[in-house]
Amino acid sequence: MSQPALELRDLRKSFGRTEIIRGVSMAVNPGENVAIIGPNGAGKSTLFNLISGRFAPTSGEVLLHGQRIEALPPYEVNRRGLARSFQVSNLFTRLSVFENLRCAVLWSLGYRYAFWRFLSRAKDANDRAEEIMRMIHLENRRDVAAMNLTYAEQRALEIGITIAGGADVVLLDEPTAGMSRSETSHFIDLMLEVTTGKTLLTVEHDMGVVFNVADRIAVVVYGEVIAFDTPEKVRADPKVQEAYLGSVLAEQAAGGH
Numbered sequence: 001m002s003q004p005a006l007e008l009r010d011l012r013k014s015f016g017r018t019e020i021i022r023g024v025s026m027a028v029n030p031g032e033n034v035a036i037i038g039p040n041g042a043g044k045s046t047l048f049n050l051i052s053g054r055f056a057p058t059s060g061e062v063l064l065h066g067q068r069i070e071a072l073p074p075y076e077v078n079r080r081g082l083a084r085s086f087q088v089s090n091l092f093t094r095l096s097v098f099e100n101l102r103c104a105v106l107w108s109l110g111y112r113y114a115f116w117r118f119l120s121r122a123k124d125a126n127d128r129a130e131e132i133m134r135m136i137h138l139e140n141r142r143d144v145a146a147m148n149l150t151y152a153e154q155r156a157l158e159i160g161i162t163i164a165g166g167a168d169v170v171l172l173d174e175p176t177a178g179m180s181r182s183e184t185s186h187f188i189d190l191m192l193e194v195t196t197g198k199t200l201l202t203v204e205h206d207m208g209v210v211f212n213v214a215d216r217i218a219v220v221v222y223g224e225v226i227a228f229d230t231p232e233k234v235r236a237d238p239k240v241q242e243a244y245l246g247s248v249l250a251e252q253a254a255g256g257h
């Protein structure tokens with residue numbers, strides 16, 4: 001068995017007296033595509049914040065390729081190969097597609113600290129930005145300001161920015177939120193294409209996407225992972241049906257979201 005790409009060991013987080021993450025342990029294999037689902041307020045975003053270094057856990061461990069990272073700041077976690085996108089847009093709205101990508105590449109290379117190195121390696125950064133732009137199919141929108149892109153294009157650009165530094169573990173927070181059915185299906189294809197070979201964790205509310213795309217699904221309810229298994233097993237799990245899926249699937253079948 002290979003070493004997990006990402007492992008959580010009895011992770012806990014309290015805000016004040018309230019324990020929000022209540023002993024989460026899970027191991028994600030290299031190249032695996034894991035969806036995290038659960039009711040609003042269950043702690044999914046908090047879990048992402050703990051993994052990506054935005055919050056320090058109250059106790060427990062986070063291991064990236066076997067190395068503990070729970071005490072590291074986000075930029076250091078990022079440097080070690082874990083990147084995260086946000087629910088709220090992370091784009092420089094007045095900069096073009098290409099400029100946004102180039103900023104992300106330069107940032108990931110650490111050139112913000114050394115201007116002379118920046119100059120000597122600027123061509124590499126430009127080449128990499130062009131390459132990512134092609135990967136996310138935005139080469140025809142190269143010089144368009146991010147604020148003038150369609151919503152789906154903005155989300156594609158965000159994925160490009162997230163992977164710009166070459167991270168091999170990628171966390172995406174609600175990547176298809178706010179998209180129409182057809183936008184979602186295009187976007188999922190793109191997401192899978194650009195993250196091929198990478199370990200992918202998504203927080204996702206669209207159960208159609210989750211059950212079609214994920215290798216395994218972690219169900220978070222009230223700060224605990226109550227199930228972490230293949231889509232078939234999670235769907236059939238009575239605990240999951242009772243705590244979450246029963247009501248959500250009924251709601252989505254009725255046309256809600």
Ligand SMILES: Nc1ncnc2c1ncn2[C@@H]1O[C@H](COP(=O)(O)OP(=O)(O)OP(=O)(O)O)[C@@H](O)[C@H]1O
Pocket residue numbers: 015020038039040041042043044045046047
């Ligand atoms: N910085 C914070 N300080 C205090 N409480 C917080 C903080 N961040 C989150 N919480 C609380 O932790 C709980 C879990 O929130 P979280 O955003 O992680 O849930 P979620 O599963 O991502 O929900 P959603 O699906 O609505 O995004 C909520 O009750 C929230 O109010």
